[in-house]
Amino acid sequence: MDLELEDVPGVGEKTAAALRELDDPEAALERGDVAAVAAAPGVSEGRAARIVQGVVRQRHDDPGGFLATDRAAELYDRALSLVTEFAVTDYAAKRLRTFYPSGVASRVDEAQELAERAIEKGVDEAAREHLADVEALSRPSDVRVRDRCLATTDAETYSAARDAFPELSVEVVEDARDLSELARGYSTVVALDEEFAGVAVEGDVQVEPKALEKPAEIVPERVLSFFAANRDSLAAATRVHRAAGMDPPLDLDTLEDALARLEGDGSVAGDEELDRLANAADDLDAVASQAEDVANDRLREALAEKDVTIEGSDLLSLVERGAGVDSLLSRELGDEYAEAVAAAREHVVSELDLREGEADRARRAFPDEPTYPVERDPEVVTRLREELQAERDRRAAKRKRELAADLADLRPAAADLVHAALERDVEYAIARFADEYDCTLPTREGTGFDIEAGRSPLLDVPFDEVDPVDYGVDGVALLSGVNSGGKTSTLDLVAVVTVLAHMGMPVPAESARVPAVEELHYYAKTQGTLDAGAFESTLRDFRDLTAGADRKLVLVDELESITEPGASAKIIAGILESLHESGASAVFVSHLAGEIRENCGFDVTVDGIRALGLEDGELVVERSPVKDHLARSTPELIVEKLAEGEDGAAGERAFYDRLLEKF
Numbered sequence: 001m002d003l004e005l006e007d008v009p010g011v012g013e014k015t016a017a018a019l020r021e022l023d024d025p026e027a028a029l030e031r032g033d034v035a036a037v038a039a040a041p042g043v044s045e046g047r048a049a050r051i052v053q054g055v056v057r058q059r060h061d062d063p064g065g066f067l068a069t070d071r072a073a074e075l076y077d078r079a080l081s082l083v084t085e086f087a088v089t090d091y092a093a094k095r096l097r098t099f100y101p102s103g104v105a106s107r108v109d110e111a112q113e114l115a116e117r118a119i120e121k122g123v124d125e126a127a128r129e130h131l132a133d134v135e136a137l138s139r140p141s142d143v144r145v146r147d148r149c150l151a152t153t154d155a156e157t158y159s160a161a162r163d164a165f166p167e168l169s170v171e172v173v174e175d176a177r178d179l180s181e182l183a184r185g186y187s188t189v190v191a192l193d194e195e196f197a198g199v200a201v202e203g204d205v206q207v208e209p210k211a212l213e214k215p216a217e218i219v220p221e222r223v224l225s226f227f228a229a230n231r232d233s234l235a236a237a238t239r240v241h242r243a244a245g246m247d248p249p250l251d252l253d254t255l256e257d258a259l260a261r262l263e264g265d266g267s268v269a270g271d272e273e274l275d276r277l278a279n280a281a282d283d284l285d286a287v288a289s290q291a292e293d294v295a296n297d298r299l300r301e302a303l304a305e306k307d308v309t310i311e312g313s314d315l316l317s318l319v320e321r322g323a324g325v326d327s328l329l330s331r332e333l334g335d336e337y338a339e340a341v342a343a344a345r346e347h348v349v350s351e352l353d354l355r356e357g358e359a360d361r362a363r364r365a366f367p368d369e370p371t372y373p374v375e376r377d378p379e380v381v382t383r384l385r386e387e388l389q390a391e392r393d394r395r396a397a398k399r400k401r402e403l404a405a406d407l408a409d410l411r412p413a414a415a416d417l418v419h420a421a422l423e424r425d426v427e428y429a430i431a432r433f434a435d436e437y438d439c440t441l442p443t444r445e446g447t448g449f450d451i452e453a454g455r456s457p458l459l460d461v462p463f464d465e466v467d468p469v470d471y472g473v474d475g476v477a478l479l480s481g482v483n484s485g486g487k488t489s490t491l492d493l494v495a496v497v498t499v500l501a502h503m504g505m506p507v508p509a510e511s512a513r514v515p516a517v518e519e520l521h522y523y524a525k526t527q528g529t530l531d532a533g534a535f536e537s538t539l540r541d542f543r544d545l546t547a548g549a550d551r552k553l554v555l556v557d558e559l560e561s562i563t564e565p566g567a568s569a570k571i572i573a574g575i576l577e578s579l580h581e582s583g584a585s586a587v588f589v590s591h592l593a594g595e596i597r598e599n600c601g602f603d604v605t606v607d608g609i610r611a612l613g614l615e616d617g618e619l620v621v622e623r624s625p626v627k628d629h630l631a632r633s634t635p636e637l638i639v640e641k642l643a644e645g646e647d648g649a650a651g652e653r654a655f656y657d658r659l660l661e662k663f
């Protein structure tokens, strides 16, 4: 599908420009990758989730607006965090935020299919543990390569090269002389123009007119740094695939082998020859100095054991010329000297593990002519070090290119690998949520709802202490009940089940049917009597509500305080009539259920949460509303308790009986 960024709901020109900074913004939006979208400059995670939601809405032609009231929106937030809590990765937590309640069947079905698959697959705990080390892939921060540059004579090629290789310097040159000038400052110069082919230039100058098509060869660092930066994630994603038995998008062994060849800093690991050259170059000076000690110690020992006889004339000539000790040394101690120097040479060769050519040069660092103390020839040592370094760099570059070539081929599949692992975390979170809250997949049809053994995950008691509630309503109903009986909790349950069902998520019940609605209107209890203005605006809200009410679920908690008691029963009765006529599904919780019913022009259902009695002053409540039952109120129960408790004076008992009769 061709996605125009500006067409996505909520994406203006500025955001579209920010999104274009991403590698492939359309693909990120298509696959709902909130983490990738949030990587665009100035786009927060919350915004990224809304943008992705916008794309989903657009695909399903969804006008949105399911959560029609603040309380409905609040319940969505709480329901969502119940699921995101089980996300191991940051990615999954963000991705789950793209699941929103929708009134469009195709969207809900799509999400529910995902949830169903997730629950079927179940959770592999070992894989889930490995997910802790998987992160959305990051782009390594600016890689700069300083030992290589590109050169061209052409202005267009110059700007194309600058775009293609932000890691390298690109220089404009006039001729071969400029090239060789550049080659002095860089260890490699890549000339981009055909015309330089065959021109002899000093230094390492390569002519590569097709360089722009071979980024991995020209800048192997790019792909290497990508893999180095994401190495832990890739390795963990590999473990996730293995543990969960997922079908990987690439050969896992191949990826693991390639990663094992890569150091954390993007250099090549596990190459013995490269390590040997690097160590030899680094240690050469120290080892050469040790070698001097070896030779000098030997000579000293040899001298200590030896009496040197000097003929008188020699002594005279020594004194006269102040020199010639060397000749004396070679004559008297020639063998010992040769042995000492040989030991020094072998020390260097063996300590640095030098190869034939290198060893020859190293040996020449210690001359045959006897001197004391024995000293290395610094020039020879310097040249040897330069040779070792050059060899090391050549080998490193070659290995980097080889490894980069292998890894470049793996890069798209590696991204898929990590993405698949992260998506698995989304599924695991849903499956864990379903398991933790004993969920089932709901159906969406008809009017009203039917919930069996539903348990609200939003209660102030631990979930395993929540009593299951059965409740079904067809059309419009009133819910009565004792104080603290669980009326509000029942509305919450219906709301959270409806919201989760329209998100495509499983719901905390043994079975659940909710109406397929486009909007949820949930009004929380109003606190205190409303002033005239607020009363008016509430009435207007309810007038608006009746339009298209057959596509709405309306849940209202204790509306009676909108105005004085006698009047509110009449007003609520009128609202119920309108909702009934327009085919809405609705539950109104009220302490005035009896009065409202009397004022209602149709036979409104009144259900009740019943108290079974008082036990030690505490209500014993049957949490599931009883159908067609106006529940007794708390004061009535208290009077009854007093009446039953008074078996003494008949006069006292008669008092409570009189009160009871009033109910």
Ligand SMILES: Nc1ncnc2c1ncn2[C@@H]1O[C@H](COP(=O)(O)OP(=O)(O)OP(=O)(O)O)[C@@H](O)[C@H]1O
Pocket (backbone or CB within 6 Å): 459, 460, 461, 465, 466, 467, 468, 469, 481, 482, 483, 484, 485, 486, 487, 488, 489, 490, 623
């Ligand atoms: N299904 C349930 N399982 C366990 N405890 C529950 C359940 N429903 C409600 N409760 C407990 O009862 C308390 C009161 O519930 P709730 O506020 O829903 O009652 P209410 O009938 O709306 O009260 P009020 O008449 O004061 O508005 C809850 O805070 C919770 O502790």
